[in-house]
Every structure is written in C-alpha cells, then in structure tokens.
Amino acid sequence: MRSSVMPLGPTVSQDRVITSFPKWYTPAACLQLREHFHGQVSAACQHRNTGTVGLKLSKVVVVGDLYVGKTSLIHRFCKNVFDRDYKATIGVDFEMERFEVAGIPFSLQIWDTAGQEKFKCIASAYYRGAQVIITAFDLTDMQTLEHTRQWLEDALRENEPGACFLFLVGTKKDLLSGAACKQAEAEAVRLANEMQAEYWSVSAKTGENVKAFFSRVAALAFEHSVLQDLERRSSARPQVGDGDIIRMEGHPPETQDSKRPSSPGCC
C-alpha cells in the first residue's frame, strides 16, 4: 500500500494519453507479446474499477555507465529538449511524468541516477522500491553494454526479486549506421534475454523511439499495478477503508444502532 500523494490536478497533455497497448521494440527481446491490455485490466478500466491505481505512481530507476545519456534520454522525454552540453549528474535527479492509460490517470516517477563511480553510494540508496529498472548503455560503446550486468545486479539487490520490470536500452542510435546498429542490437538482445529484460534502441538527440519507449514502460507498469490491485482486493482480508462505499438506507438516524450499515472491516 503506497500512500503516495498524487496531484489530481490538471489533465494530462494529449501525447501522454495511451489508449491502445504500445508495442514492443523487437519481439526477440520483449517482456510480453500481447498487443492489447489484459482482459481483466481493460474491463476494470472500463468500469473505473481500478481501485487506487489512478492515484498511484510507479517508481522508475534509470541506471547505467556515465556518459551513456541517461539524463538526455529523460530530458528528451520529459522536457522535449536535447542539450549537447555534457554535465555529469550529481547524486540523483527526479522527474514526474503524468499519463492517462486507458482512461485512468497514472504517473511515472523517474529517478535519474549518477553514473559516476564516486556518486554510486548515494545513488544506490535510491534503488529501493522500484517497479521499473531501466539499464542504459551506449550503442557506440560495447563496453558499457558489458557493464549493464553489474548495474542491474546492484539495482536488483535493493528490490524484492521478481518485483521489477527490466528494460535494457541502447542510446545514441543516431550515431550508428544501419548495419552497425543491427550488430550492436543483436548483441544487446542476447544480453537482454539473459537478463529477462525488454530491449529498446533510442536516440535522445533525434527523439527516435523515446516516446514509444516510455509509453511502453508506462503501460506495462500500469497494467501490472492494476492486476496487483485487483488480486490484492480479491484475496486480502477486508481492511479499513477498503470496503464498499457505505450505503445509507432511508431510515431515521435514531434507529441506527440496531441496523448499523455493515461495511467490512469497520467493526
């Protein structure tokens, strides 16, 4: 139960509305092949029966070597800018992005961590409680791909096993020719399968695949949240506040004692 404070505020911008399930990048390494929402989920969304998911947010942690372009990727998505100036992230940065998935408001809280070794201690304190781990590497530097194993291991150590969606993202796609890109991707897909991660190639400079990628992240995280919520509500013993809306029957209030409207858990 995350009691996160989520602003109910303004509606999300049009390009953050996800109505149909975003597709994978490559079927060779993806978390699920389905191209539409889980039946239970779309039913729940239609009936607005998504519990607290609409008020919830999923935590996304982005890790990877320094200079692979984690901050650029996030800035391209959240602010639609690309700054050529390289500035190392100190500690952690933080962006909040609002979506509307299948008509339900949903938020991603994106934590941008420092890639420099000397800031690792502080960054690793932020790995916990992540629903999504994005491991980024530089498509033009295969060394960084090798290092993703270590990054992933570090991030997973702070989280419960099996609780996170994993993504492997190759950045700076614009710097590579088609053939070179294919070759790098083949290598990355192999590793992604080993990690049980979904693979994406993106370019923060041109913006290629960036929106599609984050939409995919949001949709998967959202679906998972809804399913979890449905499961929790069906299995969990009633808790205070989980019950149905208390329905008052049309009786005079002074006789309430004998027929107090029952709401599970409000004993």
Add this chain to the structure above:
Amino acid sequence: MGTKMADLDSGQKLLGVPPPPDGVGGGSCSGISTELIRSLTELQELEAVYQRLCGEEKVVERELDALLEQQNTIESKMVTLHRMGPNLQLIEGDAKQLAGMITFTCNLAENVSSKVRQLDLAKNRLYQAIQRADDILDLKFCMDGVQTALRNEDYEQAAAHIHRYLCLDKSVIELSRQGKEGSMIDANLKLLQEAEQRLKAIVTEKFAIATKEGDLPQVERFFKIFPLLGLHEEGLSKFSEYLCKQVASKAEENLLLVLGTDMSDRRAAVIFADTLTLLFEGIARIVETHQPIVETYYGPGRLYTLIKYLQVECDGQVEKVVDKFIKQRDYHQQFRHVQNNLMRNSTSEKIEPRELDPILTEVTLMNARSELYLRFLRKRISSDFEVGDSMASEEVKQEHQKSLDKLLNNCLLSCTMQELIGLYITMEEYFMRETVNKAVALDTFEKGQLTSSMVDDVFYIVKKCIGRALSSSSIDCLCAMINLATTELESDFRDVLCNKLRMGFPATTFQDIQRGVTSAVNIMHSSLQQGKFDTKGIESTDEAKLSFLVTLNNVEVCSENISTLKKTLESDCTKLFNQGIGGEQAQAKFDSCLSDLVAVSNKFRDLLQEGLMELNSTAIKPQVQPWINTFLSVSHNIEEEEFNDYEANDPWVQQFILNLEQQMAEFKASLSPVIYDSLTSLMTSLVAVELEKVVLKSTFNRLGGLQFDKELRSLIAYLTTVTTWTIRDKFARLSQMATILNLERVTEILDYWGANSGPLTWRLTPAEVRQVLALRIDFRSEDIKRLRL
C-alpha cells in the same frame, strides 16, 4: 422596347409584385408550339390543346391588366424624378467648390510644414555642429588634462580624461581629422593615445606594486581606474588575483593552525569543518566588503566575474583542507573498512560504530557549511544579475542563470563535497545498521513497561542518523538516508519482530488452567517461592508469553513511531525548504521518500494484526471454547421451579464472565490499551460465533428461552463494559435468536418480521429463523413450516 421592359421590371420590383411563375407568362411564348398544333390530327387532342391555350390566354390577360394598373404610379414617380433634376445640378456645383478649397488648404499646409521641417533639420545640424565643437574642445581639454594629470601623478584625473575620450563618438573624431585643422587634431589624438597607453601601463604597474605590498588603499585606488580605461575584465581579474592571494595566505595560516591543534582541544573533533568555515567566512567577507566598489565602479552584473575568479582559489584551498582531512581522519580507509564490513559474510574485524560518530558529524558539518556558502554566493550573484539585467531580454537572463548554475554546481567544492557525502552515506548506513543490531542484541524488558528497550533505542538511532543527514543540508543526502532507514526498518528490524512473533504464544499448560490464570509474572514468582514445580518449564513458557506480548506492543509502537518520525522530519524540512535549500524538485524528492517511509508503518500494522490473530487463536480460543461448551450441559428445557433455582444459583453465565475476566486481565496488564482493545474486539467476535454454534445445538422451551435471553443480556452487559467499541453489532444475530426463542407462539414472529420489523434489521435469513424456531421443543414443526417469511 428594351427600355420599356426594363422600366416595367423595375416598376414591378418597386411595387413588390412577384414575377410570374416560369413558363406561364412574363412575355415568354406558350408552352405549346405551332408545330405541335399542326401535327395534331385528332379532334380530342386539338380540343385539349385549345383548352390549354385558352387558359394561357386568360393568364396573359390578367398579367397585362396588372401591369397596366401600375402605369399611374410609375408616371407619378417619373414626374418627381424630373423635378429633382435642377437640385442635383446645384449640389454638383457646391461640391466642386468645396474640393477646390480643400486642395488649396492642403497645399498651404504642405508649404508650412516643409518650412518647419527645414528648420528642424537646420536645428539638428546646429546641435551636431555644437556637439562636434564640444567634442573637439573636449578632446583638446582631455589632451591637456591628461598631460597635466600625468605630470601631477593624478591618475584618477588622467583616467577620467581618457574615459571622456573613449566615450567620444569615434566618427566625430574621424570627421574632425578630415577638416581644416586635421593635422593638429591628428597630433592631439596621437598624444592622447600615447597617454592612454602610458596610463594603462602605469596603472598596471602601480597596481602590481600595490598588490605586492598589500597596500589595500592603493590597490583599491587603481582598481577603480581600470574601468575608466575600459579594462573591466582586466581590472576584475587583477583585483581578484590580489584577493585570492589574501585568501590563500589566510587559509594556509589556518591550515597550519589545524595541524598544530591539540587533540584535546574542544573543537578538535570538528577542526576541519571549522577550517572550512573560516575559509568560507573569509571569502564571504571579501565579497561583502568589495561588492559596493565593484558595483559602483564596474556597474551591476560584474560580481559573477569576480566570484568566478575567487571560486578557483576557494576550490584550491578546499582541496587542500579536504586532503588533509582525508589523510588525518583516515577517511578513505575507514570507508573501505566499512564497505568490507557491510558485505555479507565478511571476515574482517568490525569497526565499532561509535568510533565513526565524530567523523560522520564532521562531514555533515563540512557539507552544511559549504551549502551555506554556496547559497550565499547564489543569492549575491543572482541579485547582482537581477539589477544588471533589469532591461535585458529573457534570453540573456537565462544565459546568466545558466552560467551561475554551472559555476556553483560544477565547482570543485561541490564535487568534492558530493564525494565526501557519497562515502558518508555508506558509513552512516553502517553506523545505523550496526547500532540497530546492537540495540536489538541488548534488548531488555523492565517490569511495568509495555515495550522493551529496543524499540525506543532503534528509533532513537534512526532519528539520529536521519537527523545527521539532515544537518548536512543536502537534500540528496537526506533522501538517501531516509531510503536506507526505510529499508532497515522494513526488512531487518521488521524481521526481528516478525521472528519473535513467529515463535508464537505458547499454548497454556494444564496447571495454568487449574489455577485459573492470574498474572503470568505472578505464577512465575509463586512457583519460584514454593519451589515445588520444575520452574524452568513454566519460566520459559511465561517468558515466551511475555516476550510475545511485549513484541506485540513493540510492533504497535513502531508503527506509531514511524508516523511521529515522519511528522518531525516534515516540520524540520519545511524550515530547510523555506531557506531555499535544494532545487525545485527537492520537495518532490523528499515527499516521495517520506511516503515510502510511511508505507512501512502500515507494514508494522499488518504485522500487529497477524500477531493478534495468532494470539486470539492460540491463547483465547482454546480456553473460551470449553467454557462456552459448558452451556450445552445446562438444560434450557426447564420448569418454573428450575427457572427460579437458576435465578438464585446461576448455572453458566456468571462463571463464564468470571473466566473471561480473569483471562483478559492477564492481557490487559501487559498489552497497550490500543492492542488490548483490538484483542477484546477479536475475543467478543469469537464469543459471539462460538455461542451461536452451541445455541443451535441446544433445545429450549418458553422458560429456557427466557433464561437464555437473561444470560445473553448479562453477557452483553459485561462485554460492553470491557470494550470501547460497540458490541451490539456483533451480538445482533444472537440477540435476534434470543428474541425468537422468547416467543409465545410461532406466529408471533410475524409481529417482528417483514413490514412489521420497524427499526429492526434482521441478520437471520428466513431459513435460520425457522431453524431457531425449531429449537423450541414446544413449537410444532407444522406451524413453523406453515410460516410465510
């Protein structure tokens, strides 16, 4: 003919008569052609055509009549028009005259304004001429002035003249050179330029000398001259060079003092933080004192440049201090040691967490000081930019903001501190984890207390660690520490409590039941005194019981403490945010981490609930069940005599209440009121469920039903006194059963059922009502079956 038709048409329009429908009239030919008529041979057809032609003729005639009727009106209109003719000619003449007048006036105005324009031009040229004459005079004056001033070593005066010269319009000078006196002006200019160069050289030289001698008035004197010569950058860089030297010498002095400090000194533990503070204060003082001069003589917006130079020196000095700090305090080595210790199954010798205490405090203090210093710089530079950029475009402002961010975020000071804090986090984590472990290991329970020492200790430690991280003034550091604390509480510490609860509440031994349970502690004591029993067994069971109850209290206090911790942190941080610490996202970051921490509170609450369920099922249920089962041995199929006897000698309920009371007393003494409340709530639910079961197994007659009603009433009355929640709801079904068992006749139920139920909401289904009715042996089953419910 054509004009006539047109007239007619317009006449029609004027009168508003609609034009005749197409193909019928309006001058057009009939729809039937002559050829058609000729080709006709049959009489009938001819007649038909004739008929149609007649019809058409009539229509045409009607139209003609209508048109003729309009003749009069049209003629009268024509007359009016003719009459208007002469008037129009008059108007035309007037208009022409007016046009003539306007043209004349216009010409006149043009004439006048062109003269004014010429005058204006002349005036402007005159002004320019005067200006140039002034400029030339100025030039001469400057030239003379510079010479004299230089001879008199009045550099300010000389610089003022040069400044005047530099401010002159270059094109004016160029023009003047082309004039008659060109050669003279040329010579003058040459002299002036020479003087400028000479002055620059002199000022630079004198400034250098003054710098070397540390002669502040002289330094400031020449510093003020630079901008007059257009050498803003150079002036600032030279001046800051001088200031940097001062900073450096002071810093070196301070560092030497540090190395000589006695370890017993009061401030020895934070000596490096103090040194940094002195350094920062020194620079801040310099900024403070020299900002007015810079602003006055160099204009606003220049402070950034000065501080940029100063920051380089500051970075250098900070590096030295931090290097010394790292060396003298074995910072890196300690970190590596901690890192080794943190690895699971490490064999290396553990660092005593208490030993880390001073160094952790010092690091946070160092960071706090640098944050304060950087904030000071940011405020100063921002406000200076603000004044300078008041007229500037948005772009320039952003550019300035960006360069400011870059300067402050990427300076070596920031990076060094971040590195220190990075290592600090790990060490603080170790400190927290080890100290928490110690608190758990040293857990003690004092009689009379509800909780054991470890809960308070653990939260004291967590609070201390987070508080220390907070004192570093770094939001990243604080959030990281909150996260680590959350992990510690959620996994490690919760596991400790969870494991204790998992050992369970020991099932009550036979002796306990025989004695009637009083206080667990009492038993232990009495048995010890009597020495009759194998005390060890009882002791350990009692200890286990007590441990279980204490753990329950602990869990509850934990979830409460987390909420308190959150509130404290929130209020502490509001202060921090109000000071403007951290970027725009600091608050969001903090809120996010804090909400994770609060979520742990719920986990403890869940754990408490689990524990209570366990207690209810292992400790209460096995005892309560047999007590309730004795209800079965009390006959509720009774006569008047027995009923009266029951009145005097209660057969069941009083003893049951007594037992309950005794049992709950034990828990009441050793559980916190909140938990005890939840437990009694669980207990009452249990009693209600179990009692319902035995009632359904018994049989009743009218008096038996009355007896049961009495028993239930006293039970509810008792339970109401021990619980703070209402229990009516839980006993609603039983009360309704008692009502049914109390009926005179089967059909009497209808007075309470359906439309007659009034305020009563039935919790029993019709089938259950029949089942309860069947418990009355004096009710006939046919009557029950016949009931319509």
